[in-house]
Amino acid sequence: MSLKYIHNQIMPAQKSFYLFIYYIIFTVFVCLVFSSLATSFENSGKLEDGLTEQSFQLTVTKEQSPSVTVKEWLDTVRKKDDSFLVMKRDASYVSKEIFLQNYPFRLASDEKIEGLPNQSAFVDESYKQNFNEGSGKPSLRAFGKVYTVYATFNNPNDSLRMNSTIYYTMNQKAKFEGDFLIDGIEKKKLQEVVHTFQMQHEGVDLELTSNQLSLMERITFVFKEQMILLIVLMLTLILILINTIATIITWIESRKEEIHIRYMVGGSYQRIQWGLLKDYWFIIFSSFIIGTIIAYAIYQIQLFDTLIHTFRFDAVLYTFIFCFVLGTSIAYPSIRYYYQTHIVKKERKR
Structure with missing residues (x-):
């Protein structure tokens, strides 16, 4: 068994693991922030x-x-x-x-x-x-x-x-x-x-x-109360948008031989894309479950009790929707870009 073969088998799993850990950390942070924001918005309606x-x-x-x-x-x-x-x-x-x-x-x-x-x-x-x-x-x-x-x-x-x-x-x-x-x-x-x-x-x-209070007044109240968390969230989202694209491209790149083989045996773009998306969604879903458990544990031990005062299960749903939509909106064009530049372009040159 050649070293190249072993490398080709280990590399995709390793990159998938990095992506998995990345989304766990992201889920923990977003879940706690959304819980705090949802509670503040609810309280802003109480007189x-x-x-x-x-x-x-x-x-x-x-x-x-x-x-x-x-x-x-x-x-x-x-x-x-x-x-x-x-x-x-x-x-x-x-x-x-x-x-x-x-x-x-x-x-x-x-x-x-x-x-x-x-x-x-x-x-x-x-x-x-x-x-x-x-x-x-x-x-x-x-x-x-x-x-x-x-x-x-x-x-x-x-x-x-x-x-x-x-x-x-x-x-x-x-x-x-x-x-x-x-x-x-x-x-x-x-x-x-x-x-x-x-x-x-x-x-x-x-x-x-x-x-x-009107809706805008309530949002203003929440912004004032949760200003630190919102600023951290916005800065984190900027870093996430940059890093997620690079992480996904690296993850796709680690599976280039698999993608190329699928293409060579007659796999259509739609089937290859659907296969990658399913694998990606599985990573998001599994990391989301573990991230939510960790977030709840952090809340229970009051690790960040000065900023996070509650854990809301409706915020868990918002977190999943947010992670799924954000991840998919980045993954889909990344998969499409990689397919067009690394598969279709190479085949045209031949």
């Missing part, structure tokens, strides 16, 4: 402070200086609906003024809460060390006032936007202006309330908008 997708933002501005209070607005709303929630944004996302009208406040209780007593607050459980444990209920000093802690909650942190940590009783005597968040009222009813209120109070301008 802060436990608000639902049916919530609205009301922006109140005054062209003049009419003496309109928050209580007048709340009284108008109560005439239309007996169960709703209103929050007013403070100077920061740390706190919000809150008004409850027989409404379930998710972060504090699953039951409907009739209302929050004056000088009371819902407070994040992590703030317990700041409570004043006197007689009766604990209290908390914030914004220059002392608030009785009505209830505590565990902040879920499942939104890309900042959840507030303190919700305190809304000052109904304050001027009705600024940004308010409203939940629990149907859009049609709320539009009627806005129209009625504007008719009764000239000089007050109310702008009602959905609190749900």
